[in-house]
Amino acid sequence: MKKGIIFQIFITLVLLIGWNLIHYGFELVQEKAFSTASKAQMIIYAEDFDKLLDLQSELAQVYYIKNVTVESDTTVANSLIENYDLGNVREILVSYNLPNLMSINFDGRIYRSPEKAEFEDFLASSYPEINTAFDQELWEEVESDLQNIKRNYLLANAIYLVLLLFILIFMRIHFEVKHDEFWRIYRSAGGAHTKRNREFIKDSISLALVPLALIFAAYQALLYREIISFEIDYHFFAVELGAIILAALLARIALWSKF
């Protein structure tokens, strides 16, 4: 294989690694935000314990709820006595009418604004008599962080895409122009006029497939060895392939007169 193509494959590979690292960084930061979001717990108070049990059974199938625990008023009183060493005021505490409690932990990855609104509507319409407490501040902070992370990720992708296209197109043009003399002599020697175009297409296929295959194999190996845990959407690889093909097409258009 020609030296120029090997060099271009290497540069393309480095650029793709950079692009995947942006994605990796995004996944890490997002994962951290999701785990913080999961800490925002909802506490539901109700006088009627049976209502809470009904609600618990209804919530068992809800996909964005990680777990639900229900505590009766007696359990609540006992745990208060135990946690705060209130043995000497047990009689007074038991005489109070303590509520029954339900704690709900959400899956931070899934429990976003639409799910939150849906859940709040459900509680308000189906269980109007219950009271809820939710760490709204933490949740909103995470929601805002997630939006910023996503915006920055999209911006970083857009900038990187432009940079990648710029480097790939000019690198390709540079190497094609470098071979102008060869092709001029090749043609004047009687060589096929379509050969340069055929070679360009062949090189474009190598430039698109070889680095992407290496990146994909490396990703699968890292996944298999459990060095990374998150899964990259295959569409991301398709976008990378599309970017490399686009760079080849734009370079070909720029070199139109030479073919």
Add this chain to the structure above:
Amino acid sequence: MLKISDYFLNIKKTNLLTCAAMAIEKGELVNLVGKNRSGKSLMFKTIHGDYYNYTGDILIQEKPAIFYRNRKQTVLVEATSHLLLGETVWRNIILPIPKLSSRLKLKITELCMFAEIDRLLQQKAGKVSYSEQKFIEIIRAVAQLPSIVLIDDIDRFFDPINLAKALKICAFATNSGSSVILSSQNKLENVDRTLKIQGGTVVEL
């Protein structure tokens, strides 16, 4: 093989060369004689499909030259050298050949031995003499066996001995069915026909 009719070659809106009718048959070795700036090179370029400022018809195997734009039936050896000077002589000879059969390889080696450039095959083309470079180009052209080989100013770099060798190499192409047209300033011996540019018109001698 080649038919030219009502041909007017123009340069900067003035007529340089005229050819009422000319036909070259398969396997013919034709010499086109003309002085400097008589239009020989440009005429070759029009036949080769590299220059379009002309009127009239140029038919190669009954089809216009434009038909062969991407798959040329002609090989033009221009007066100036077109070699990859940093590559070996052998690489330059086989450069346009898509598949080199052992038979063709043997034939090229024979032609190189005949032209006495066989000892230079592994040398860089930039290090050999102009006449040897011309031999490289002629061997490269005839080895492809195109319909027509056009060699411009064949007598420029060759002494009479080397010129005779070059004509013998061309005979390999004509014997294999190609037509060869050679341009020169002086009339060549041992060719099938001679055409001359006289007063801006191509005439048969």
